[in-house]
Amino acid sequence: MNVDPNRAQVLIRRGWRITLVALLAVASVMVLALRFTPTEVRQGLAQKIFYIHAPSAWCAFLAVTLTGIASILYLWLGDRHFDRFAATSAEVGTVFCAVVLTSGPIWGKPIWGTWWTWDARLSLTLFLFFLLLGYQVLRSAIRVPTERARLAAVVGIMAMVLVPFIHLSVYLFRGLHPTPIVLKPSAPSLDPEMLRTLLFSFASFTLLYVGLVTLAYGIRLAQEAREQGNA
Amino acid sequence: MVEALRLALAIAAKDLRAEMRSRTSFLSAAMFAALLLVVFNFARDPTAVATIDLAPGILWVTVAFAAVVAMNRGFAVERENHAFDGLLLAPVSREVLFLGKYLANLTFVLLVEAIALPLFVLFFNVDLSHALPGLLATLLLATAGLVSVGTLFSAIVVRTRFAELMLPVLLLPFMVPPLVFAVQITMRLLTGRALSEVAGGLRLLVLYDVAFITVSLLLFSAVVDE
Numbered sequence: 001m002n003v004d005p006n007r008a009q010v011l012i013r014r015g016w017r018i019t020l021v022a023l024l025a026v027a028s029v030m031v032l033a034l035r036f037t038p039t040e041v042r043q044g045l046a047q048k049i050f051y052i053h054a055p056s057a058w059c060a061f062l063a064v065t066l067t068g069i070a071s072i073l074y075l076w077l078g079d080r081h082f083d084r085f086a087a088t089s090a091e092v093g094t095v096f097c098a099v100v101l102t103s104g105p106i107w108g109k110p111i112w113g114t115w116w117t118w119d120a121r122l123s124l125t126l127f128l129f130f131l132l133l134g135y136q137v138l139r140s141a142i143r144v145p146t147e148r149a150r151l152a153a154v155v156g157i158m159a160m161v162l163v164p165f166i167h168l169s170v171y172l173f174r175g176l177h178p179t180p181i182v183l184k185p186s187a188p189s190l191d192p193e194m195l196r197t198l199l200f201s202f203a204s205f206t207l208l209y210v211g212l213v214t215l216a217y218g219i220r221l222a223q224e225a226r227e228q229g230n231a
Numbered sequence: 232m233v234e235a236l237r238l239a240l241a242i243a244a245k246d247l248r249a250e251m252r253s254r255t256s257f258l259s260a261a262m263f264a265a266l267l268l269v270v271f272n273f274a275r276d277p278t279a280v281a282t283i284d285l286a287p288g289i290l291w292v293t294v295a296f297a298a299v300v301a302m303n304r305g306f307a308v309e310r311e312n313h314a315f316d317g318l319l320l321a322p323v324s325r326e327v328l329f330l331g332k333y334l335a336n337l338t339f340v341l342l343v344e345a346i347a348l349p350l351f352v353l354f355f356n357v358d359l360s361h362a363l364p365g366l367l368a369t370l371l372l373a374t375a376g377l378v379s380v381g382t383l384f385s386a387i388v389v390r391t392r393f394a395e396l397m398l399p400v401l402l403l404p405f406m407v408p409p410l411v412f413a414v415q416i417t418m419r420l421l422t423g424r425a426l427s428e429v430a431g432g433l434r435l436l437v438l439y440d441v442a443f444i445t446v447s448l449l450l451f452s453a454v455v456d457e
Contacts, residue, residue, distance in 0.1 A: 075453050127404050134401050141391035147457075151387045154450045155401060158380065161446050162405055165439055169411035 015215025025204035055205035063093025068160030242331025
């Protein structure tokens, strides 16, 4: 199947534009969170990292889910677009996963008193990170594109089936992680101003995910076009 | 259905017969398991930690690593002389082919465990008099799930570079849930708790087995068909 180099350029340009808008939105989330959102009573400033941490976690899980779905669609329909999307989404998901795994300990040290603990959600995210890396290591070890796509899709689907089991098993080690309800122990729900900042942050990060995926997809397409030109 | 099972058993028998003639991989896998147990023994401070606290973990890590080593063999042997192409041309469905390879791997890993378990009892002085039936059931259930994922993945990694390294990298995350369930069950069995306390863990192992044997069976044709 031929790849149109112009299409790649269009996607790269569009990806850049969306990413820049998203980065601006993320920057304003920081300003909003630090300057115009009340500070949490018990956790103090440490809680601010939550506006980066939770939306990144959301994006990482979104990326993994979409990689799994795209893998199923690839095996079902055989359309290369799904394979490219699965690979791209896994790449971007790895970045968000890394953000979750680094921002978590920064918060954990002052609040839990330890950088790392084998809490259920923490372990789950770590395993997601390993699965995403494994998926990409596998991709890099297969040269033939169609074979790479097929085998990667199989591993992508297997990983999606595994996630609930990992969730189940890490829960057997009871966790310390705050659940949405105990986020603010004094009140049953989140303060409206905090909620506003959080929702804005979720939207910004999701936009960032869309921008990065579009950009990376365009780059992947351009690479394929170049390989085609060389062949 | 019966016919499919007969064909799968024929494929499994072929694999095991080939293995029995050389015994190289079986002996090395069994040796590897024995060596792991020895290494674990020297990697702990016997005056500081009671054996019973470490024993379940040692048993299951040994099982997991030995299974990885054993399953690297499954499709690697088929690569020589393009034997796998012949197998693919055989007039059997892909599901039967997978089942055959799966049964061969399962037998292989269970045999390695049959050697590792007595050594584990001997080296770590574990009292299995009450725990044995429960432990055997746990070994069987955990291995059944591990080997199904392992069989599928070993068919994938033979098509990559660095296959021997790729298998553990892909497979170990998949070993975590059965390992966690099995360690918790074993811990309870070894401390003489009631069988009803391990029923939940056994159910989770069955759930894992059903899910992954089904998915592996369905995905196998996507792995081997061009």
